[in-house]
Amino acid sequence: MTPNTVAGALSRHGYLPDEGISTAVFLAMTLNRPLLLEGEAGVGKTELAKTLAAATGGQLIRLQCYEGIDVSQAVYDWDYARQLLHLRATEATGESTTRTADELEAELYGERFLIKRALLRAIEPVEGPPPVLLIDEIDRADDEFEAYLLEILSDFQITIPEVGVFRADRPPIVILTSNRTRDVHDALKRRCLYHWVEHPGFDREVAIVRLRVPEIDAELARQVAGAVETLRGLSLYKPPGVAETIDWATALGRLGATELDEHVVANTLGTVVKYREDNQRVEQHGMADLVQQAIATGRAHRDAPGQLTIDDA
Amino acid sequence: MSRPDLAAPPADIAVAFSQLLRGLGLSVPTSCTHTFAAALCETGLDDRDTTYWVGRSTLVRRMEDIALYDRAFAVFFEGRRSNGLDEPLEEPLSITIAVDTDDDDSADGDDADATDEEVIELRFSATEILRHKDFADYSADELAQAQELMSHLRLIGAPRASLRRGPTSRRTSTPDIRRTVRSAIRAGGEPIERHHLAPTPRLRRLVLLLDVSGSMEPYARALLRFVHAAVAGRQKVEAFALGTRLTRITRELASRDPDIAVRAAGQRVTDWSGGTRLGSGLRRFNDDWGVRGLARNSVVVILSDGWDRGDPDELGAEMQRLQRVTHRLIWVNPLKVTPGYAPLARGMAAALPYVDRFVEGHSVAAMEELTRVIAEG
Numbered sequence: 001m002t003p004n005t006v007a008g009a010l011s012r013h014g015y016l017p018d019e020g021i022s023t024a025v026f027l028a029m030t031l032n033r034p035l036l037l038e039g040e041a042g043v044g045k046t047e048l049a050k051t052l053a054a055a056t057g058g059q060l061i062r063l064q065c066y067e068g069i070d071v072s073q074a075v076y077d078w079d080y081a082r083q084l085l086h087l088r089a090t091e092a093t094g095e096s097t098t099r100t101a102d103e104l105e106a107e108l109y110g111e112r113f114l115i116k117r118a119l120l121r122a123i124e125p126v127e128g129p130p131p132v133l134l135i136d137e138i139d140r141a142d143d144e145f146e147a148y149l150l151e152i153l154s155d156f157q158i159t160i161p162e163v164g165v166f167r168a169d170r171p172p173i174v175i176l177t178s179n180r181t182r183d184v185h186d187a188l189k190r191r192c193l194y195h196w197v198e199h200p201g202f203d204r205e206v207a208i209v210r211l212r213v214p215e216i217d218a219e220l221a222r223q224v225a226g227a228v229e230t231l232r233g234l235s236l237y238k239p240p241g242v243a244e245t246i247d248w249a250t251a252l253g254r255l256g257a258t259e260l261d262e263h264v265v266a267n268t269l270g271t272v273v274k275y276r277e278d279n280q281r282v283e284q285h286g287m288a289d290l291v292q293q294a295i296a297t298g299r300a301h302r303d304a305p306g307q308l309t310i311d312d313a
Numbered sequence: 314m315s316r317p318d319l320a321a322p323p324a325d326i327a328v329a330f331s332q333l334l335r336g337l338g339l340s341v342p343t344s345c346t347h348t349f350a351a352a353l354c355e356t357g358l359d360d361r362d363t364t365y366w367v368g369r370s371t372l373v374r375r376m377e378d379i380a381l382y383d384r385a386f387a388v389f390f391e392g393r394r395s396n397g398l399d400e401p402l403e404e405p406l407s408i409t410i411a412v413d414t415d416d417d418d419s420a421d422g423d424d425a426d427a428t429d430e431e432v433i434e435l436r437f438s439a440t441e442i443l444r445h446k447d448f449a450d451y452s453a454d455e456l457a458q459a460q461e462l463m464s465h466l467r468l469i470g471a472p473r474a475s476l477r478r479g480p481t482s483r484r485t486s487t488p489d490i491r492r493t494v495r496s497a498i499r500a501g502g503e504p505i506e507r508h509h510l511a512p513t514p515r516l517r518r519l520v521l522l523l524d525v526s527g528s529m530e531p532y533a534r535a536l537l538r539f540v541h542a543a544v545a546g547r548q549k550v551e552a553f554a555l556g557t558r559l560t561r562i563t564r565e566l567a568s569r570d571p572d573i574a575v576r577a578a579g580q581r582v583t584d585w586s587g588g589t590r591l592g593s594g595l596r597r598f599n600d601d602w603g604v605r606g607l608a609r610n611s612v613v614v615i616l617s618d619g620w621d622r623g624d625p626d627e628l629g630a631e632m633q634r635l636q637r638v639t640h641r642l643i644w645v646n647p648l649k650v651t652p653g654y655a656p657l658a659r660g661m662a663a664a665l666p667y668v669d670r671f672v673e674g675h676s677v678a679a680m681e682e683l684t685r686v687i688a689e690g
Binding site for chain 2: 084237
């Protein structure tokens with residue numbers, strides 16, 4: 001395996017990585033280290049994990065973090081209702097009289113009543129390729145949970161007092177994402193590889209649009225990428241990410257557009273620009289200018305196409 | 314520095330390059346050097362781009378450090394030594410700032426911007442007088458004493474209910490199934506004791522934005538100590554310096570020793586006593602930190618006199634944007650205490666409609682009051 005084969009495998013499954021991403025993923029896989037991805041919203045951090053799962057054939061296990069997430073929601077819990085029911089059932093059938101308290105207790109805290117949550121499922125032995133564990137938006141979880149992750153991410157093992165230690169025989173591929181709403185703790189960062197995900201360049205973005213929205217015309221794809229590039233330069237509150245570009249291209253495809261014009265841009269702008277203030281800024285810039293520039297960029301790149309096409313990506 | 318011998322063992326190269334990065338102020342733990350070396354063994358050193366990305370994903374852990382890494386990489390692996398490490402990299406480090414208390418350019422009373430506030434003469438003790446004296450009128454000695462006073466300020470942030478729940482002895486609407494079942498099993502399956510959960514209290518995050526422009530000069534030194542006391546005393550505090558640009562100084566201020574911390578922060582802030590563009594600085598803050606999540610549901614404190622060379626409309630718009638996401642937006646203005654003060658500075662006037670609390674910030678007593686305002690929640 002090399003970074004290039006990683007890039008090839010990812011692009012065959014609909015994700016066009018740049019060299020930085022493919023190298024980072026390659027290292028995460030060969031060195032068995034978690035990969036921490038940071039970047040603006042909508043640059044494809046979560047998508048990378050999904051595609052990676054599709055490419056390796058491993059199961060995708062996703063843990064969405066939020067404030068207050070704790071062990072019983074992320075790692076394991078006991079099925080209390082069934083435990084109680086079981087206790088009553090053994091009493092009712094008279095089974096409990098034939099057994100010692102220890103036996104009964106061991107039964108109640110056996111794997112049968114254990115509810116396995118995302119992190120525990122990720123380190124369980126599996127047939128086939130190891131799963132991809134996506135720990136999404138780690139910055140939303142609190143410090144307590146981050147501290148708990150340290151044990152799991154460095155040793156890939158989980159201790160359940162009543163049962164014992166679970167250890168992964170083959171560690172999962174772990175992707176963590178963060179939107180940088182706060183600093184992830186240094187101790188956690190030190191265990192991870194780090195990659196800052198950028199917006200893609202023009203050629204890559206065109207290739208991504210063509211790959212994800214094959215129904216639209218190549219010319220329109222270039223125009224959309226050109227318009228998005230202009231929008232990113234307008235210092236909007238929320239500059240559009242690749243996710244928005246794809247949404248926009250899809251919307252244009254549904255409307256049967258073959259070319260950008262003022263009317264269709266005005267009607268579909270809500271797919272890329274999501275703040276009232278940003279809308280105003282685009283209007284100030286001039287919708288006609290935006291369309292003109294996009295068409296010009298599209299034409300310029302048709303005449304001098306970039307390096308990147310889907311085939312050699 | 315000459316081009317390294319790329320035929321050397323990867324471990325040697327990894328160590329040498331890590332040392333270069335450390336010399337430039339990047340924190341590179343040994344474990345990262347180790348990972349870098351292991352990664353180089355996998356990829357080799359033949360391809361420039363691969364080596365670049367291998368180093369970046371193993372040695373860099375913050376987006377802010379990428380630029381530094383790029384320069385070090387160019388020098389180390391590409392042998393670009395011309396105007397390499399010595400000059401440009403020194404630049405952000407070489408600015409010295411008169412933050413130190415014991416400097417002889419003391420807090421001079423003849424500063425044109427300083428207010429001539431009449432000192433409330435309370436004749437209890439020197440400390441008492443000092444507490445009410447305007448920072449701008451301090452002598453160097455007094456500043457040192459005041460800083461001593463301020464380091465005793467303990468900011469207790471406003472508590473809020475966290476989404477994390479913990480056991481409680483009260484009866485709440487959320488049962489603690491785990492503990493209830495545990496005690497039921499002990500009682501042979503009979504849920505006699507019932508346990509409950511309640512949200513645990515948690516301190517709200519406090520974000521401090523300190524204006525370090527020229528007009529704030531007489532106050533910024535003293536206020537930076539206040540900011541340090543806040544950062545060193547509590548976990549969830551973020552601090553930024555606001556001048557012509559925005560600089561995050563949380564990490565620099567984290568040291569317990571106020572002198573070390575304040576000096577480190579002073580070195581980090583390159584636009585000390587320069588102009589102010591509050592609007593664009595706030596814009597940066599909102600884009601990169603605040604609206605993303607740092608300011609959400611937090612108490613945000615802006616320490617500034619409101620003198621602004623930028624566009625007041627932009628400041629107003631950014632204040633509105635910030636206020637929408639914060640729990641509380643507090644503006645601390647050292648000039649407010651001046652008799653007859655009216656928020657005439659254009660920036661201040663533009664910002665004021667979006668401020669939840671507008672308080673004084675000219676003296677130790679005023680800062681004590683501020684800690685009370687913050688704690689109110």
